Amino acid sequence: MALPHVLIFPLPxxxxxxxMLKLAELFxxxxxIHVTFLNSEHIxxxxxxxxDVQIRFKKYPNFKFMTIPDGLPEDNPRTGDQVxxxxxxVEDVSSPLLTEMVTSGLLSPNSEKPVTCLLVDGIFxxxxxxxxxxxxxxxxxxxxxxxxxxxxxxxxxLIEAGEIPFKGNDLDALVNNVPGMEGVIRRRDLPSFxxxxxxxxxxxxxxxxEGKHIVQAQGLxxxxxxxxxxxxxxxxxxxxxxxxxxxxxxxxxxxxxxSKCSVPKTSTSNSIWKEDMSCMDWLDEQPNKSVLFVSIGxxxxxSKAQLLEIWYGLVNSKTRFLWVxxxxxVIGLEENNDIPIELSKSTKERGxxxxxxxxxEVLAHxxxxxxxxxxxxxxxxxxxxxxxPMICWPYFVDQQVNSRYVGEVWKLGLDMKDVCDRAIVEKxxxxxxxxxxxEFLERGREMRNLAIESVNEGGSSYKDLDRLVEDxxxxxx
Ligand code: UDX
Numbered sequence: 374m375a376l377p378h379v380l381i382f383p384l385p386x387x388x389x390x391x392x393m394l395k396l397a398e399l400f401x402x403x404x405x406i407h408v409t410f411l412n413s414e415h416i417x418x419x420x421x422x423x424x425d426v427q428i429r430f431k432k433y434p435n436f437k438f439m440t441i442p443d444g445l446p447e448d449n450p451r452t453g454d455q456v457x458x459x460x461x462x463v464e465d466v467s468s469p470l471l472t473e474m475v476t477s478g479l480l481s482p483n484s485e486k487p488v489t490c491l492l493v494d495g496i497f498x499x500x501x502x503x504x505x506x507x508x509x510x511x512x513x514x515x516x517x518x519x520x521x522x523x524x525x526x527x528x529x530x531l532i533e534a535g536e537i538p539f540k541g542n543d544l545d546a547l548v549n550n551v552p553g554m555e556g557v558i559r560r561r562d563l564p565s566f567x568x569x570x571x572x573x574x575x576x577x578x579x580x581x582x583e584g585k586h587i588v589q590a591q592g593l594x595x596x597x598x599x600x601x602x603x604x605x606x607x608x609x610x611x612x613x614x615x616x617x618x619x620x621x622x623x624x625x626x627x628x629x630x631x632s633k634c635s636v637p638k639t640s641t642s643n644s645i646w647k648e649d650m651s652c653m654d655w656l657d658e659q660p661n662k663s664v665l666f667v668s669i670g671x672x673x674x675x676s677k678a679q680l681l682e683i684w685y686g687l688v689n690s691k692t693r694f695l696w697v698x699x700x701x702x703v704i705g706l707e708e709n710n711d712i713p714i715e716l717s718k719s720t721k722e723r724g725x726x727x728x729x730x731x732x733x734e735v736l737a738h739x740x741x742x743x744x745x746x747x748x749x750x751x752x753x754x755x756x757x758x759x760x761x762p763m764i765c766w767p768y769f770v771d772q773q774v775n776s777r778y779v780g781e782v783w784k785l786g787l788d789m790k791d792v793c794d795r796a797i798v799e800k801x802x803x804x805x806x807x808x809x810x811x812e813f814l815e816r817g818r819e820m821r822n823l824a825i826e827s828v829n830e831g832g833s834s835y836k837d838l839d840r841l842v843e844d845x846x847x848x849x850x
Pocket of ligand 1: 386387388389391516517518644668669670671672673697728729730731732733748749750751752753755769770771772
């Protein structure tokens with residue numbers, strides 16, 4: 374009988390690749406499971422260039438990378454609005470290749486190491502048919518937060534109840550048809566695609582399709598923990614009996630590595646941009662909890678006008694800041710010499726700008742006191758794990774929901790969605806870094822402790838990972 378062999382296929386953007394690779398490494402530490410990680414050629418090339426991932430995974434004889442085209446020309450951007458085209462490219466180009474690979478190709482039932490389980494991003498509806506054709510179980514790993522995914526699954530209900538498309542312009546009206554979120558979610562907190570005036574909008578149609586497929590999987594994996602999203606996870610259990618909540622994956626992995634390897638301090642970076650480590654030296658020179666970290670992740674973008682509002686807000690607040698200005702993340706900014714001289718001057722005095730940072734390390738640094746974030750799910754979790762309060766400036770899709778939860782439910786920060794005004798930025802920065810600093814840091818500590826407990830031996834995420842590994846082990850052809 375063949376050994377269990379899981380094929381992992383993430384959505385080829387930074388956030389999902391990052392956490393799926395961490396799950397893959399956790400599987401490798403458990404041994405007795407073969408793991409094939411299917412990356413887009415574009416991501417793989419960048420990973421190899423920017424990290425030591427190849428060396429890191431070499432020590433696992435049961436692990437293998439494979440690559441597949443993502444359907445976009447190499448020089449095509451894969452950020453901002455282009456993510457929609459990327460998803461389409463994967464559906465049109467990667468999915469037939471994947472089908473061929475597991476039905477008659479290198480990983481088929483007749484091969485030396487047939488795949489016994491597909492583990493893919495929840496957005497890949499096509500995987501249901503592939504798994505059925507080969508006759509193997511399918512696990513969906515939705516790398517966004519369960520609270521955001523739950524609102525996606527409620528889209529048909531919201532349409533049926535006439536809540537979307539919105540009637541009128543009141544974005545502050547409460548939403549009634551997302552069970553478990555009554556009194557919490559306003560229209561503006563729903564995923565950004567809910568603002569589309571037309572139900573034929575391709576993203577809404579995709580989300581409706583995703584909702585139908587997701588419940589056909591044998592199990593759903595989430596990068597979260599019970600102490601954070603217990604009530605929403607219970608809602609999911611009514612739809613799918615096997616829910617594995619194994620996060621936060623980055624500390625889960627660090628913990629497992631330190632207990633299983635002799636060298637505990639291994640880098641686990643999966644960055645597809647080169648990290649500028651010089652910012653760590655700059656952080657070393659700053660006082661405790663004095664620096665605001667600013668980053669909008671790997672996909673979000675802003676206009677030049679928004680850049681200037683945030684920049685003036687930061688500078689006027691007089692707070693120290695470390696800002697990641699990812700290349701290409703500011704639309705219409707040709708050269709940094711476009712920037713008013715007073716901003717550059719103040720930045721030299723109390724700021725540091727890099728093009729990409731070692732974010733997990735930055736958030737863990739004692740000088741960091743806050744995070745102005747787009748609320749991508751990995752960034753949100755990384756901040757929670759370090760007890761760092763957040764100012765949330767969501768860009769699109771799930772981030773709108775995450776930011777509401779950070780501000781209103783978890784009380785871990787302030788939600789600045791739909792606003793980009795220097796006076797508001799200044800006010801929010803002062804409120805978080807000065808006025809309510811102690812309150813937010815205290816709350817951050819509580820949530821951090823819950824996160825750590827969940828991955829400690831016997832914790833909820835620890836037990837769910839064990840259960841997941843055991844279930845995969847039983848999936849044999
Ligand atoms: C995507 C989606 O757009 C988002 O909606 C979803 O929630 C997650 O995936 P992304 O920008 O990749 O967003 O966000 P996030 O999940 O926060 O992932 C970014 C990753 O890049 C984090 O793990 C973060 O640590 C890393 N990062 C970011 C760095 O390593 N350095 C940086 O300078 C910035």
